[in-house]
Amino acid sequence: MGERANRPTVKEVALRAGVSPMTVSRTLSGGVNVKPDVQKRVMDAVAELGYHRNENARSIRPGHSSGLIGVAITNIANPYYSTFALGVEEEAALTGRRILLGNTSEDAAREAGLVGDFLGRRVDGLIVVPAGTDSGHLAQSQAQGVPVVLASRRVDGLAADSVVLADEEGAYDGATALIDAGHTRIGYLGNSLAIFTGERRYNGFARAHEEHGLQIDPTLVATNQQAVEQARDATRALLQGDNPPTAIFCANNRNAIGALKEISAQINSGTRPVDEFPELMSFDDFELAELSPVPISVIDHDPRELGRIAARLLLDRLDGGQRDADTREVELPVSLRMHLR
Amino acid sequence: MGERANRPTVKEVALRAGVSPMTVSRTLSGGVNVKPDVQKRVMDAVAELGYHRNENARSIRPGHSSGLIGVAITNIANPYYSTFALGVEEEAALTGRRILLGNTSEDAAREAGLVGDFLGRRVDGLIVVPAGTDSGHLAQSQAQGVPVVLASRRVDGLAADSVVLADEEGAYDGATALIDAGHTRIGYLGNSLAIFTGERRYNGFARAHEEHGLQIDPTLVATNQQAVEQARDATRALLQGDNPPTAIFCANNRNAIGALKEISAQINSGTRPVDEFPELMSFDDFELAELSPVPISVIDHDPRELGRIAARLLLDRLDGGQRDADTREVELPVSLRMHLR
């Protein structure tokens, strides 16, 4: 058992079927100009040998492509992004393409490495949730005729198809809803303002304040939590202040979950009554949000659909004759699901 | 079709650097026997052109491999499996390999298609959470020298490396803990008994009853919920009986989450006091489990580690001279985190 690579080639199939490699090739690509009985002999040989065409060999020939789409996301384990990846995978599979998936861990250098690797593997296109502001590697991809679609975040100075959320508007609406409900001290938990979504969501949050004549208390703003534990720590700090917020705006699901964990732990330890804890507004829905002990409103959107759209933008360019079309920038609306005290 | 691929090849780099393609190749693979100044000229040309070696072309040469690992999982969007995929990706990246990720949706035919496609792309190996009991396509992969690692589930009659959880034992321990706490009517929510984990976990649940002289009430057993909504429906049915269970054993995170959603909804609608609802035991931890309004105990384990181990089993075979080693079957222990009334 356990042989070293004994993968059959066209030649071996041809030998077994008593034909030339060309006849095998023709049979496999539709069978035009191959007699039915010969086709059958070929297909039998294929089945017996378990032959699969070497796609890598095919892809180096002129006019052929790899059928691979490179997908670089910042955090595979975040359910939001894995659902996004599912959307991409589904849509890609409809065209017989597969996805090469890589994790960047929000690290621009790692992203550049991944993209270089993807290019070496001759991907047909790239779908990227960009981790940084440096777009050299992405521009290079485009320059080589490999289209790039940005998802969730855009990159300054890079003309690429993109699909992002209505971050500013959604955050504005969410914050406005809190203000309309009477909140004047609203905490903010988010990822870095240097990140596309972080900046846009904060801007929406800030604009809601401005337009309602409210000042943001800077001690209530924490914008560097990338992971749940960091968000939890930031929440603890927020709640410890002597004038804590009456509501917390969470700019993404990691921050909302961190806030929820801390609040729920404090409630369980019974330090004060439940209704003295801030209520929450989360940009991103997430599983079990409805178990929150404090009211939580959600700025909702569908990551799977985001993935599907990203894939379609790319596939349109690859298959739909849109290779040289103008850049398309899609902004997906979000919907506010209110749940207040 | 406007194939506008503008990807540079060794030849173009060679031309620009004023050397032969071989010198480019040598430089790129370490630079042995290439004068330093020539190397520099080559590397400059590489940078200027944005050249990346065509890995597909390299991979068709004798002795070379694709550096790709095919990963087929049943549900990318399930956080458990996406975290698993992250573990695989991390470990693969350490050896410069990338993962081709496919979703089977628990469909054996789709899995076979995926595997065939992966073989066509000349993956170095396969990591599969098998969706069915048919192993023809996996055996074929092995026969062609492409090792297969099974994760989470094994397949009867297939001698392949595998890493699974201590399903039976974990379920036994969990159920025993409930019984020891005085429960005699325990509901069961799980996936199909035809699935490896479904059968093993149910067996552990059943053995705990037997060994404690308890009968399982078959009306409290529901074993066909694959998704959260189905689990929720099954939970509703369980709670409606005139002699409902005092505890529910959930065989995986989808079922636990469905149960939690239904219980929490009923609690919120105030039909009866919280402590008249069953407490829960979940095989699988999941995010925000601690928000449960009823006590929930967890049979815990680490999907990322499962992914890492699966990858290492494969990589040992590929790189570690273990290509023809005996089949290794790893069973990961689980740990019980109790939380009862």
Add this chain to the structure above:
DNA sequence: CTGTTAGCGCCTTCAT
């Protein structure tokens, strides 16, 4: 040190 040759698996083109 550097270049030439040849061939990996496949399929377009050109013969038959």
Add this chain to the structure above:
DNA sequence: ATGAAGGCGCTAACAG
């Protein structure tokens, strides 16, 4: 309806 030749990009093996 079938086969032979040639070349895609790359790099061992073999000159020089």
